[in-house]
Amino acid sequence: MKRIHPYSNLVSDPVKIPKASGISQNVDEPLIKLTGVWKIYQMGEVEFVALKGINLEIYEGEFLVVLGPSGSGKSTLMNLLGCLDLPSKGTVFLNSRDISGLDESELALVRGQMIGFIFQSFNLIPTLSTQENVLLPLEFQEEGARIAQKKALYLLEIVGLSDKKQNLPSQLSGGQRQRVAIARSLAVNPPVILADEPTGNLDSKTGDYILDFLDNLNKKEGKTIIIVTHDLDIVKYATRVVHIRDGEIEKINILRKNEKEE
Numbered sequence: 001m002k003r004i005h006p007y008s009n010l011v012s013d014p015v016k017i018p019k020a021s022g023i024s025q026n027v028d029e030p031l032i033k034l035t036g037v038w039k040i041y042q043m044g045e046v047e048f049v050a051l052k053g054i055n056l057e058i059y060e061g062e063f064l065v066v067l068g069p070s071g072s073g074k075s076t077l078m079n080l081l082g083c084l085d086l087p088s089k090g091t092v093f094l095n096s097r098d099i100s101g102l103d104e105s106e107l108a109l110v111r112g113q114m115i116g117f118i119f120q121s122f123n124l125i126p127t128l129s130t131q132e133n134v135l136l137p138l139e140f141q142e143e144g145a146r147i148a149q150k151k152a153l154y155l156l157e158i159v160g161l162s163d164k165k166q167n168l169p170s171q172l173s174g175g176q177r178q179r180v181a182i183a184r185s186l187a188v189n190p191p192v193i194l195a196d197e198p199t200g201n202l203d204s205k206t207g208d209y210i211l212d213f214l215d216n217l218n219k220k221e222g223k224t225i226i227i228v229t230h231d232l233d234i235v236k237y238a239t240r241v242v243h244i245r246d247g248e249i250e251k252i253n254i255l256r257k258n259e260k261e262e
Helices: 074-081 105-112 131-142 147-157 172-186 204-221 232-237
Strands: 032-043 046-058 064-067 089-094 115-119 194-195 226-231 242-245 246-254
Touching: 032 074, 046 074, 046 147, 046 246, 064 074, 064 089, 064 115, 064 204, 064 246, 074 194, 074 226, 074 232, 089 105, 089 242, 105 115, 115 172, 115 246, 131 226, 194 204, 204 232
Parallel strands: 064 226, 064 242, 115 194, 194 226
Antiparallel strands: 032 046, 032 089, 242 246
């Protein structure tokens, strides 16, 4: 497996990269904290309660798996953990900051700096090349063009796709597209990588490669990895497993790496 540190050894004219975007140095405080969180959707005259009083703390350097069946509320929880949505009741803290009352522009800025996203459907822009897709988060953060290009090329090297930088997503396999998505998620060097069913559209061999890559980011770079899934096989990578059902946390199991749940 290739070395994985983002920008640690950029060849020629190296760029000084700060510690992952503005993360607090207080390791005793949770990186993400949900307190009494409810999510209620209004569907006509009917209310649908997706989450019911969720309390959860996630600390820097964890590999957390949120496990639950379809309809359990795990996708709604993912949206709140990733600052893609706001709670109906309760508070969500990211790096000790209450994000519950932020407007959309403030929320976009916070998540753009702190969280890298990997989706089951890849969510690549079909009209952009591989390199341009990786560049997108850097453009949103107004990174200088020269440095951004250097970072994008380096990240494509990390995921083994240097030779595909000009290809469109339609010219890549599913596994290659997911590797582009990983490169894009690392673009701003965020402290948190949030993955929604990252192996759902992949064969088992490619899926194992993706999970091993994320595991190495966790072990070697201290990235906080959060995976939302229904796949029990992913549990072996976790340090903690949050079981969710019917909008509530059933239990939380603490595991050693590569340990199976009873």
